[in-house]
Amino acid sequence: MSLRPTIDFLLHDWLGAESLNQRERFADHSRETFDAVLDTCERIAREKYAPFNRLVDTQEPQFDGERVILPQATHDAQKAYAESGMLSAAQDYGIGGMQLPYTVEAAANAFFAMASVSIGSGMLTTGNANLLMKHGSEAQQRVFALNEFSGRFSGTMCLSEPQAGSSLSDVATRAVPDGEGFELDPLGPRYRLKGNKMWISAGEHELTENIIHLVLAKIPDAEGKLVPGVKGISLFIVPKWLVEFDNPHPGPLPQAGEGAKTRHSETDALPPLPLAGAGWGEGARVRLTERNDVALAGLNHKCGWRGTTNTLLNFGEGKYPVKGEAGAVGYLVGQPGRGLQCMFHMMNEARIGVGMAATMLGMAGYHASLDYAKNRPQGRPIAAGGKDAAAPQVRIIEHADVKRMLLAQKSYCEGALALELYCARLVDEQHTGDTQAADDARLLLEVLTPIAKSWPSEWCLEANSLAIQVHGGYGYTRDFPVEQYWRDNRLNMIHEGTHGIQGMDLLGRKVLMENGKGLQLLAGRINATIQRAIHTPELATHANALGQALAQVGAATKAAWATGEPGDALANAVPYLQAFGHTVLAWIWLDVALAAQVSADAPARTGRLGAMRYFFHYELPKIGAWLQVVSARDQTCASLPEAAF
Numbered sequence: 001m002s003l004r005p006t007i008d009f010l011l012h013d014w015l016g017a018e019s020l021n022q023r024e025r026f027a028d029h030s031r032e033t034f035d036a037v038l039d040t041c042e043r044i045a046r047e048k049y050a051p052f053n054r055l056v057d058t059q060e061p062q063f064d065g066e067r068v069i070l071p072q073a074t075h076d077a078q079k080a081y082a083e084s085g086m087l088s089a090a091q092d093y094g095i096g097g098m099q100l101p102y103t104v105e106a107a108a109n110a111f112f113a114m115a116s117v118s119i120g121s122g123m124l125t126t127g128n129a130n131l132l133m134k135h136g137s138e139a140q141q142r143v144f145a146l147n148e149f150s151g152r153f154s155g156t157m158c159l160s161e162p163q164a165g166s167s168l169s170d171v172a173t174r175a176v177p178d179g180e181g182f183e184l185d186p187l188g189p190r191y192r193l194k195g196n197k198m199w200i201s202a203g204e205h206e207l208t209e210n211i212i213h214l215v216l217a218k219i220p221d222a223e224g225k226l227v228p229g230v231k232g233i234s235l236f237i238v239p240k241w242l243v244e245f246d247n248p249h250p251g252p253l254p255q256a257g258e259g260a261k262t263r264h265s266e267t268d269a270l271p272p273l274p275l276a277g278a279g280w281g282e283g284a285r286v287r288l289t290e291r292n293d294v295a296l297a298g299l300n301h302k303c304g305w306r307g308t309t310n311t312l313l314n315f316g317e318g319k320y321p322v323k324g325e326a327g328a329v330g331y332l333v334g335q336p337g338r339g340l341q342c343m344f345h346m347m348n349e350a351r352i353g354v355g356m357a358a359t360m361l362g363m364a365g366y367h368a369s370l371d372y373a374k375n376r377p378q379g380r381p382i383a384a385g386g387k388d389a390a391a392p393q394v395r396i397i398e399h400a401d402v403k404r405m406l407l408a409q410k411s412y413c414e415g416a417l418a419l420e421l422y423c424a425r426l427v428d429e430q431h432t433g434d435t436q437a438a439d440d441a442r443l444l445l446e447v448l449t450p451i452a453k454s455w456p457s458e459w460c461l462e463a464n465s466l467a468i469q470v471h472g473g474y475g476y477t478r479d480f481p482v483e484q485y486w487r488d489n490r491l492n493m494i495h496e497g498t499h500g501i502q503g504m505d506l507l508g509r510k511v512l513m514e515n516g517k518g519l520q521l522l523a524g525r526i527n528a529t530i531q532r533a534i535h536t537p538e539l540a541t542h543a544n545a546l547g548q549a550l551a552q553v554g555a556a557t558k559a560a561w562a563t564g565e566p567g568d569a570l571a572n573a574v575p576y577l578q579a580f581g582h583t584v585l586a587w588i589w590l591d592v593a594l595a596a597q598v599s600a601d602a603p604a605r606t607g608r609l610g611a612m613r614y615f616f617h618y619e620l621p622k623i624g625a626w627l628q629v630v631s632a633r634d635q636t637c638a639s640l641p642e643a644a645f
């Protein structure tokens with residue numbers, strides 16, 4: 001079974017991705033170039049990722065005291081991904097990118113996540129480099145970001161500390177100016193950092209020449225005290241290896257569109273636009289000089305996602321003194337005290353990426369269990385006269401309960417994929433739409449990002465659990481891949497903001513921001529779908545059900561905040577997140593069903609409409625129970641004394 005028809009349907013029949021080509025930024029693209037990108041990624045994922053997914057799970061990263069050792073397959077996958085050009089797919093031609101719409105980039109990356117979610121850590125590198133393209137100085141972009149886009153360097157995000165996970169205001173890593181003239185360093189104001197960063201993904205390895213850590217730290221005041229809260233947090237580039245560089249092209253990097261001509265003449269012979277690391281723009285000539293004072297304190301041994309190292313890093317403890325002194329050298333990005341705002345640029349992208357990863361792990365389990373169900377004979381149907389023991393066993397896909405488990409998975413995973421691509425389309429709108437459309441997209445993304453991150457993390461994990469169930473006892477063994485998918489997926493409710501934190505972000509901030517305008521915009525989009533569906537006999541009942549669900553969410557939002565007390569409202573933020581998410585997914589499914597209705601492929605159409613019906617019949621009614629405790633500001637959990645547990 002192939003993922004491609006589902007991707008093609010969602011991209012083209014539903015989202016009309018080709019229409020993006022009418023925008024100046026994407027004018028060189030066409031259905032053919034989009035297909036070429038998808039073909040290439042599908043092939044690399046099939047050849048370099050999927051065959052090694054179990055291997056990277058069983059051969060965990062090892063630290064020999066000097067170096068972290070990873071399987072050769074991880075090196076090969078990393079190289080193939082970098083050579084495809086995907087690290088900079090969305091970047092301008094002028095710096096070697098493809099100016100690919102993010103919608104298509106996200107769809108193409110889905111193949112990798114499904115084939116082996118942890119073998120590559122490209123998402124972190126792209127996010128890191130994108131952040132520098134937005135907030136870094138010109139030198140920081142040329143020296144660090146461009147070398148990340150080319151695959152020579154890789155990137156991390158270093159936020160968490162042992163005592164500061166959800167609560168980033170408690171970050172204790174300190175950054176002090178590095179001697180006289182510290183502010184004149186060509187790479188940005190130079191500081192020395194000391195502190196410990198916990199859980200850092202891809203924090204140590206030999207996959208790339210250098211690792212560019214983006215580190216949150218606090219600059220002490222004149223008395224040496226750290227400013228409490230997030231206001232005191234700044235952002236620093238801390239490379240594993242310090243660098244020196246010549247800049248043969250001083251001046252700003254080419255702007256969007258510039259350089260396109262050069263690229264064309266280079267690539268005209270290779271229609272369509274090739275996926276190749278063609279020309280790395282105007283990067284500086286960079287040499288690694290000495291080891292920076294960043295040391296691996298240990299590798300974390302995880303439940304899943306084992307292909308990527310996860311590390312405790314010590315910054316500035318003196319293991320690798322720089323110029324005879326302890327302290328990791330770091331270069332300030334942007335303004336002091338604005339570090340978290342800069343980091344949010346990376347975190348929002350990362351959250352859509354996490355949602356997509358969760359979705360594709362769910363999808364991998366769905367495909368595996370569907371295949372198993374079609375082949376496993378077990379049991380016989382019950383007819384009016386009982387079972388006919390003499391008849392041959394039927395395949396388990398013929399049992400209604402197995403079909404229920406398969407349809408649940410399909411509705412969670414294909415629905416989640418549609419949601420992620422919808423959000424990716426909003427990112428393109430935000431970047432290339434007219435002023436009003438771009439601002440609407442920004443606000444819609446604010447409201448939808450907690451759902452895009454959390455909903456697949458919870459429900460595509462549930463899909464993985466059902467995939468194990470479909471396999472029976474075999475699913476609980478390592479002979480089949482589904483247990484690994486579940487273990488890999490279990491991470492997604494934890495990192496990039498836990499489920500609880502996302503719920504509080506949604507109910508405590510996102511639905512209230514700008515006087516509730518984001519929520520109103522979303523309601524407007526949902527109502528537009530309802531209006532289209534209500535005139536379609538097959539969809540009218542569902543359109544009405546969605547209308548009622550939307551009204552329930554609106555009423556519960558008001559009721560939750562009726563006392564104005566955050567303690568009352570937020571005690572049930574996760575049930576709110578679940579109900580909000582299910583309502584959003586019902587909307588996405590109804591909208592997808594409108595496109596499916598007119599599509600030609602009969603079995604696929606039947607499948608999509610079946611998954612939509614499953615969602616409306618079995619899932620959407622759950623929101624009543626979730627919203628009831630929200631509306632009542634139920635304190636059953638919040639008020640139970642600790643001693644009573």
Ligand SMILES: Cc1cc2nc3c(=O)[nH]c(=O)nc-3n(C[C@H](O)[C@H](O)[C@H](O)COP(=O)(O)OP(=O)(O)OC[C@H]3O[C@@H](n4cnc5c(N)ncnc54)[C@H](O)[C@@H]3O)c2cc1C
Pocket residue numbers: 156157158159160162164165166167198199200201202302305310491494495496497498499500501
């Ligand atoms: C495999 C893996 C990879 C990671 N990669 C990175 C990375 O690359 N970079 C990075 O910086 N971090 C990374 N993290 C860290 C991750 O973001 C944190 O684990 C996460 O933010 C939670 O922090 P914590 O583990 O300290 O849990 P805690 O913050 O201690 O939370 C524990 C529980 O308490 C709940 N809780 C905490 N505070 C509140 C509150 N105020 N209200 C209600 N509930 C609350 C949480 O929801 C959670 O259920 C990674 C983690 C893992 C496991």
